[in-house]
Amino acid sequence: MARNAVILAGGQSKWGVREAHIVDLFQEAAKACLDDVPNLKPKDIDGLIVATSYAGRCSFQVNTAPVIAERCGLKPTSICTRCDTLCAGGSTAIILAKGLVESGCADIVMACGGEKLYTPQKWEVFYSELASVDHDWDGVHGMGLPPPFFSLTAQEHMMHYGTKKEDLAAVSVANYNYAATNPVAQMQKTLTLEEAMSAPVVVPPLTLYDCCPITDGAAACIITTDEIAKRFSDRPLVYIRGTAQTCLNSVSANFPGVHLADWAHTRIAAAKAYERAKVTANDIKVAQTHDCFSISEVIEVEELGFCKKGEGGEFCRSKQIEIGGKVPVNTDGGLLAVGHPFGATGVRQGTEIMKQLQGRARHQVKGADIGLTHNLSGANAEHTILVYGLSPVK
Amino acid sequence: MAVLGIPILEDLYPSTMDMWPLQAKEFNRSFQFYENLKQGRLTTTKCKACGHVAYPPRVVCPECYSEDLEYTDLPTKGKVIVFSEEVKGVPLGFESPLIHAVIDLGVDPARRVLTRIINCAAGQLQRGDEVQLAVFPVPAMPIDKGKQGTIMFDRVFFAFEPVKK
Numbered sequence: 001m002a003r004n005a006v007i008l009a010g011g012q013s014k015w016g017v018r019e020a021h022i023v024d025l026f027q028e029a030a031k032a033c034l035d036d037v038p039n040l041k042p043k044d045i046d047g048l049i050v051a052t053s054y055a056g057r058c059s060f061q062v063n064t065a066p067v068i069a070e071r072c073g074l075k076p077t078s079i080c081t082r083c084d085t086l087c088a089g090g091s092t093a094i095i096l097a098k099g100l101v102e103s104g105c106a107d108i109v110m111a112c113g114g115e116k117l118y119t120p121q122k123w124e125v126f127y128s129e130l131a132s133v134d135h136d137w138d139g140v141h142g143m144g145l146p147p148p149f150f151s152l153t154a155q156e157h158m159m160h161y162g163t164k165k166e167d168l169a170a171v172s173v174a175n176y177n178y179a180a181t182n183p184v185a186q187m188q189k190t191l192t193l194e195e196a197m198s199a200p201v202v203v204p205p206l207t208l209y210d211c212c213p214i215t216d217g218a219a220a221c222i223i224t225t226d227e228i229a230k231r232f233s234d235r236p237l238v239y240i241r242g243t244a245q246t247c248l249n250s251v252s253a254n255f256p257g258v259h260l261a262d263w264a265h266t267r268i269a270a271a272k273a274y275e276r277a278k279v280t281a282n283d284i285k286v287a288q289t290h291d292c293f294s295i296s297e298v299i300e301v302e303e304l305g306f307c308k309k310g311e312g313g314e315f316c317r318s319k320q321i322e323i324g325g326k327v328p329v330n331t332d333g334g335l336l337a338v339g340h341p342f343g344a345t346g347v348r349q350g351t352e353i354m355k356q357l358q359g360r361a362r363h364q365v366k367g368a369d370i371g372l373t374h375n376l377s378g379a380n381a382e383h384t385i386l387v388y389g390l391s392p393v394k
Numbered sequence: 395m396a397v398l399g400i401p402i403l404e405d406l407y408p409s410t411m412d413m414w415p416l417q418a419k420e421f422n423r424s425f426q427f428y429e430n431l432k433q434g435r436l437t438t439t440k441c442k443a444c445g446h447v448a449y450p451p452r453v454v455c456p457e458c459y460s461e462d463l464e465y466t467d468l469p470t471k472g473k474v475i476v477f478s479e480e481v482k483g484v485p486l487g488f489e490s491p492l493i494h495a496v497i498d499l500g501v502d503p504a505r506r507v508l509t510r511i512i513n514c515a516a517g518q519l520q521r522g523d524e525v526q527l528a529v530f531p532v533p534a535m536p537i538d539k540g541k542q543g544t545i546m547f548d549r550v551f552f553a554f555e556p557v558k559k
Binding site: 057123126127129130135136137138139140141142143144145147148149151152155156159201202203204251252253254255259260 | 410411413414449450475484488504510551553
C-alpha cells in the first residue's frame with residue numbers, strides 16, 4: 001500500500017529579539033509542536049531534520065542535528081541530519097521528510113528549523129550576511145544584506161509594469177494586520193497605509209515596513225504517513241501533495257529572468273509542484289509566500305499564477321491577498337511581521353497551511369482544501385514550493 | 395592587535411571573517427582572475443573544447459565538463475541598467491553611499507552584471523550612464539608557510555565607477 005506523507009503537528013517558539021541560545025529556541029519549538037498533538041511523545045519520533053544556516057557562524061556550532069536531538073529529548077534511529085538552504089531550509093526539511101517517510105526510510109520525522117541571529121555585537125550578523133549570497137562574486141560587492149537587491153527588483157517591477165509604492169505598502173499593511181493578534185509574531189501591531197507610506201527609508205523605494213526584520217526563533221513540525229497519523233490525531237489529514245525546488249543560478253549575473261522582476265525559476269518550480277500535486281493555480285485557496293520584502297509577494301502572486309504577470313501590484317492593492325480575496329496570502333503575518341529566522345520559516349508556513357486546511361487558523365479561509373507554501377533563498381537564487389491538500393494525489 | 399573579548403586571537407588571521415576572496419593560488423584555482431585584475435583586465439574562462447564562456451571563471455566547463463579552459467577578456471566599460479543607493483545603515487566594510495548597479499557589458503554572459511559603483515557621490519548616477527572597471531587594493535592575506543614564516547599576499551578587487559563626462 002502506498003505511503004502518503006502528511007503534516008501531523010506544528011508549532012513555533014516566540015519569534016523576535018530573544019534572550020536565548022539557539023538550543024533553547026529549538027526546545028521551545030519542539031514543545032510547541034508536540035503540544036499541538038498531545039498523544040505524540042518524543043519517543044515516537046524516529047527521524048530528525050534540522051534546518052539552520054547560521055548556527056555555524058552565529059552559534060559556533062556545525063553538525064547541529066545531534067545537538068538539537070539531544071536537547072529536545074529525541075533519540076532518532078532512522079535519520080538525524082541538518083540541511084542548509086538558508087531561507088528555504090524549513091521547506092527543504094519537509095520535502096526531505098516526505099521522501100523519507102513515503103519511501104519507508106523513516107516513519108515519524110520532526111522537521112524543524114531555527115536561527116539565533118542577534119549576536120552580542122550586531123555587526124557580526126550583518127557582516128555574516130556576506131555569506132548568504134555567492135560570497136566571492138556578490139557578497140564581496142556588499143550584496144549580503146538583501147535590501148539593495150530587492151530595491152533593484154522593485155525598481156525593475158515599477159519600470160516594466162508600472163507598480164507603485166502604494167502596491168508595496170498594501171502588502172505590508174495586510175501582513176502586519178494578520179500578525180497583530182499572533183502571539184508568537186515578532187511584530188504584533190496593526191499598520192495603516194499612511195504609516196507604511198511615510199516610514200523611514202531603507203534603500204529607496206523600500207522603506208521600513210517593506211523589509212522583514214532580523215529574527216531569532218525556531219519552528220518544528222511532524223511529517224509522517226497518513227496511516228501512522230491516524231493513531232495520534234482525529235484531525236483532518238493534511239497531505240503534502242507535490243513539491244519542487246528549482247535552482248538555476250547562484251551568482252546574480254546569471255539570474256534566469258529577463259530582468260530582476262521576471263522570476264522564471266519561480267514559474268518552473270510552480271509548474272512542477274502543481275503537476276506533481278495534480279492541481280492548478282486556480283485550486284490554491286490559501287498561500288504562504290516568501291514576503292521577505294513587500295515586492296517579493298507582489299511578484300510571487302504573479303509567478304505562482306494567482307494573477308497575470310505584471311498585475312501583482314493591483315492584485316495586492318485590491319485586497320485579493322486578504323480574507324475574502326481570491327487567494328489570502330501570509331495569513332499568519334508572513335515574514336514581514338512574524339519574522340524570518342531563515343531555517344524556521346518554511347516550517348512556520350507549513351504549520352499555518354496545516355491549520356488552515358484543518359479549519360483552525362487564526363484568520364481562517366473558509367473551505368480551504370488546497371494550500372501552498374513558497375520560499376526563495378539567497379540572492380533570489382532558488383525557489384521552493386510545496387502544495388498541501390486534504391486528500392492524497394491519486 | 396587584540397580581538398575584543400578573545401585575547402587568544404591576538405595577531406592571528408581568521409580567514410572565516412575575511413570579507414575578501416582567498417585569491418592566492420594556494421587557496422584558489424581561479425587565482426588567474428585576480429592576477430588579471432591586477433593588470434586592469436576583467437576576465438573569465440572560455441572552454442577550448444566547446445567554446446562556452448562562463449562567468450564567473452571555472453576550472454571545469456559547466457557545459458561539456460572539459461578542463462581545457464583559457465582566460466578571455468570581458469569589456470571593461472558598460473552601461474547602468476538600474477541602480478540602488480544606500481546612504482544610511484551601510485554594513486561594516488563599506489562606505490556611504492553604498493551604490494549597487496546592474497550593468498550591461500555588451501557581451502554574453504555579462505549582459506546583467508551586478509556590481510558596486512564607487513567614486514560616485516549620492517544622487518549623481520543616472521540610468522544609462524557609462525561606467526568603467528575600477529580595480530583597488532584590499533588588505534593583504536597572511537599565509538602561514540611553516541618554517542619560512544608568514545608571507546603577506548597582495549590582493550585586489552574590483553568595482554565600477556562613472557566615466558567622467
